[in-house]
Amino acid sequence: MGIGLTHYLVISAMLFCLGLFGIITRKNAIMVLMGLELVLNSANINFVAFAKYGGLNIQGHVAAIFVIILADAEATVALAIVLNIYQNFHHVNVDEVDKLKD
């Protein structure tokens, strides 16, 4: 039995669940961001796997490129916000940040 579509899908499901676990269990905002990157990567693996095996062809690659673009923009703005939170609160624990302005 060779490597087929299902193998890639299971790998991406594993990566998705690990990313979700990271997002749920961490308090540090940067760790939450890392979990988010894992989730986005798992979605990308699915797109590219369907591009090869599911007849999605080059469209899957284009969708994956747009996901990468969005992940980059999101990471930039999120880290800017995290830096701002650190200036105001001197920590980046997302569960203790409950004021918009002090």
Place this chain on the structure above:
Amino acid sequence: MDLFTIIFYLMAFIIVGSAILVVTSKNIMYSAFSLLFTFFGVAGLYVLLNADFLAVTQIMIYIGGILILIIFGVMLTTKITGVDINSGITGKIQLGIASVLTAFLFVILAFIFAKTKWFTGANMPSQPSINQIGNELLTNYLLAFEAASVLLLIAIVGAAMIARRKH
């Protein structure tokens, strides 16, 4: 057991092992460095899936861009001299509930993936994909392409605006 299979399982091992390290490590710097191996493993999977351009993009953007940004964020928001560099795990009860929930979700997802009869079209021929991607981006996806470039511009300006010191 041909070479393709061996490399696939090697990449899968790298991805899953380093992702587990990312989400369980106590030190946030170790998490950031494990993320490097996860991204490399995903790039390897892209190579196995005949996506050469995406593999290079993954290495250039995720490792050269996002990971560097994350490490900068770690260094700017932790006290480097102190021991306060932990990644902040929530309580034991939340940890248990979260692991049970995500394991359950993984079992469900894997079950669905294995049981579904996916439409498998003709396998994509293995040829360089840069030409086709360029054609698609500038014909069918032109509007989305332009919107993405405007989005990136706004993200740059907005990030610089937000992160600036206000005094």
